[in-house]
Amino acid sequence: MRPVLGMATAIVAAILLFTGVEAPPAHAQQTAAAQEAKPKIRAITAFLNLDRSQYEQQVADAFALLKRARTTFESRGFEVQTIRIATQPFPEYTKDLSAAQAVAFFLKLDALAEKNKFILAIGPAMPNAGDSEAQADLLAAVLRGTKNISGSLVVAGEDGVRWPAVGAAARVIKKLEDTPRSEGNFRFAAVAMVPPMSPFFPAAYNEGFGHQFAVGLESANVVEAAFRGAPDLAAARQRLTDMLGTQAFDVQHVAERVDMETGWRFAGIDLSPAPGKSASIGAAMEELTQQPFGSSGTLTAAATITAAIKALGVKQTGYSGLMLPVLEDPRLAQRWSEGRIAVDALLAYSAVCATGLDTVPLPGDVTEEQLDLMIGDMASLAFKWHKPLTARLLPVAGKQAGDLTAFTDPTLVNVTLQVLK
Numbered sequence: 001m002r003p004v005l006g007m008a009t010a011i012v013a014a015i016l017l018f019t020g021v022e023a024p025p026a027h028a029q030q031t032a033a034a035q036e037a038k039p040k041i042r043a044i045t046a047f048l049n050l051d052r053s054q055y056e057q058q059v060a061d062a063f064a065l066l067k068r069a070r071t072t073f074e075s076r077g078f079e080v081q082t083i084r085i086a087t088q089p090f091p092e093y094t095k096d097l098s099a100a101q102a103v104a105f106f107l108k109l110d111a112l113a114e115k116n117k118f119i120l121a122i123g124p125a126m127p128n129a130g131d132s133e134a135q136a137d138l139l140a141a142v143l144r145g146t147k148n149i150s151g152s153l154v155v156a157g158e159d160g161v162r163w164p165a166v167g168a169a170a171r172v173i174k175k176l177e178d179t180p181r182s183e184g185n186f187r188f189a190a191v192a193m194v195p196p197m198s199p200f201f202p203a204a205y206n207e208g209f210g211h212q213f214a215v216g217l218e219s220a221n222v223v224e225a226a227f228r229g230a231p232d233l234a235a236a237r238q239r240l241t242d243m244l245g246t247q248a249f250d251v252q253h254v255a256e257r258v259d260m261e262t263g264w265r266f267a268g269i270d271l272s273p274a275p276g277k278s279a280s281i282g283a284a285m286e287e288l289t290q291q292p293f294g295s296s297g298t299l300t301a302a303a304t305i306t307a308a309i310k311a312l313g314v315k316q317t318g319y320s321g322l323m324l325p326v327l328e329d330p331r332l333a334q335r336w337s338e339g340r341i342a343v344d345a346l347l348a349y350s351a352v353c354a355t356g357l358d359t360v361p362l363p364g365d366v367t368e369e370q371l372d373l374m375i376g377d378m379a380s381l382a383f384k385w386h387k388p389l390t391a392r393l394l395p396v397a398g399k400q401a402g403d404l405t406a407f408t409d410p411t412l413v414n415v416t417l418q419v420l421k
Contacts, residue, residue: 043084
């Protein structure tokens, strides 16, 4: 799939040979690469079973845990990007409120999050088959009126695809399109077969007693370092398992210390190698295939990463698969703008990994019916293979195919919108 030595490695080896300096052994090079490729902590997420009568104290307790955990991780050399709180599905603690009262309550929570610099996931609407679609309308109203709150809507479960919920999710997306720069949809996802205790938003939610926390990594740089110079797929997979495993066990060790010192139970690590603007999973996959993302070999690269992650023996939670968020990854954004990636291709890759259709940019004239079809395909795939997938779709109001987006959220990369196929 690629040459035995990467070009840079070959050049260095030739220079060393010519100058009479012995090249370092391969294992030493790999050790140096592992030390260089330290992941960031994308999220430390505390899970609450929220009680409206004492929510302020509960949030204060969770915030104290998150501050303690952040300090502990930073003292061990990890950069912590965000601290987060997730609750049980919000209909469980707002069912006796009117829509206006519920929105007013979430405005108070949003103000707490703004003050203390954390973000909040309020769990899914329509968590059970047959739930009222009014829950979806309420979620849309909450997300439109807040800045720090995320939420989701369940479109498939053990009972199958829930088609009324699929349609409700499409309506929520169109409502959130009418937010500044259409960025409200960044905080919403249709979710299928997603378990509780994932630290990643917007799908995060709690189930049960709560008083737990989980960690999500930004580790696309580890994947790229592992794949650099790998002679074949088997070696690439093993190197990724070894390198990511070393880092993940360090993270687990720190998290277990926080567990012991605070009494908050460590739920696990979501090992999905989330990318960022400085660490691209698209670039990492191209390092393995030596082809642009979207070319033949991309699905094999996705399967290789997923297999390496599943082989790790750390305590895992959430997706623990492969994330391909188009708008959060510079290389994926580039390939989208070039027309090399489409919705159907992302769904094909999701057959061997996760997380579905993540931060996918769409023209503003996409119809509710088209969104319904995309979400339905994702939900059908998730149910068929019993795997967690989401659809986080971002149609941009007033923009057409060929236009450049104008997002201002610092985590998003602007792209050229493509014609829907």
